[in-house]
Amino acid sequence: MDDEHGFTLVEVLVAMAIVVITAVGVAELVTIAARASMTSRRLTTSTSLAVQKMEQLEALMWTFADEEPGAGPVADVSTDLSVDPPVAGGAGLATSPAGALDHNTAGYVDYLDANGAWIGTGTTQPSAAVFVRRWSIEPLPAEPDHTLVLQVLVTSAATDRSASLLPDGRRAVLAGDALLATIHTRRRP
Numbered sequence: 001m002d003d004e005h006g007f008t009l010v011e012v013l014v015a016m017a018i019v020v021i022t023a024v025g026v027a028e029l030v031t032i033a034a035r036a037s038m039t040s041r042r043l044t045t046s047t048s049l050a051v052q053k054m055e056q057l058e059a060l061m062w063t064f065a066d067e068e069p070g071a072g073p074v075a076d077v078s079t080d081l082s083v084d085p086p087v088a089g090g091a092g093l094a095t096s097p098a099g100a101l102d103h104n105t106a107g108y109v110d111y112l113d114a115n116g117a118w119i120g121t122g123t124t125q126p127s128a129a130v131f132v133r134r135w136s137i138e139p140l141p142a143e144p145d146h147t148l149v150l151q152v153l154v155t156s157a158a159t160d161r162s163a164s165l166l167p168d169g170r171r172a173v174l175a176g177d178a179l180l181a182t183i184h185t186r187r188r189p
Contacts, residue, residue, distance in 0.1 A: 039176060046131065046154040046178035049116050053133055053152045054180050056081050060093050062148065063186055073145060073186055081135075082110050084118035093137055093148060093184075100136040101153045101179075102171040109134045111157070129157040140183065148184040153177060 007015075060076040080090025091107045100108040104123045111120045111129035120126045133154045140147035155163070155177045163171050173179050 042156060043176055043178065045116060046156070046176065047180075049112060049131055049133055050152040050154040050178040050180045052116075053081070053110075053135055053154075054150060054182060056086065057093070057135060057137070057150050057152070058182070058184060062093055062184055080107065082107050082121040084110070091137075095138060096136040099169065101134050101151060102165065102169065104132070105134070108136065125157055125161070131155070132157050132160045143185075146186045149181065150184050151179065151181045153179050 060079055060081075062075050063073070065072060065074050076092040077094040078088055078090065079092040080087050081092075082090060096108050097105055099105065104125065106121070106123055109121060109123070110118055110133050111126050112131040112133060113119050113128060114130040116131070119128055125132060131154055133152065135150070135152045138149045138151075139145070140149055153173070155174065159174055159176060163174060166172055
């Protein structure tokens with residue numbers, strides 16, 4: 001009887017094949033997890049930037065004059081929210097042009113870096129832009145004098161450059177985009 005201990009070459013090759021197959025599977029899972037984490041981070045940042053702009057819009061004056069009963073509406077239609085910090089000389093809560101969410105429309109778009117810091121505005125996207133933020137302001141048809149529909153779209157600059165328009169001229173909302181909408185109604189003081 002032979003009392004030799006050890007592994008045969010076939011056993012070693014089978015064990016190595018199992019280790020390699022397992023390592024490849026784990027590597028694929030790590031790659032998928034890293035991609036999902038990056039996508040999640042970008043969507044979280046986009047959503048945070050959209051909320052930030054929505055808060056700026058909602059902070060603009062949209063009320064009634066409180067001096068006398070039956071006083072008319074008061075609205076901020078002169079703050080420029082497309083620059084940081086906001087300044088006078090803009091559109092404020094004035095109705096935005098059609099397609100403000102679909103195209104870079106002066107006064108209704110700004111550009112941000114990877115950290116969400118403002119880097120510019122205008123119809124031409126700066127090369128350093130990582131995010132594009134657009135907003136639209138439309139009167140609610142049922143209550144046009146007292147209620148506005150506010151929308152904010154934040155997308156990555158790369159996604160925006162490659163986005164195509166739908167047949168009706170609108171830009172599709174794509175994966176990774178953040179689109180917020182709310183109703184803003186005048187309130188009596």
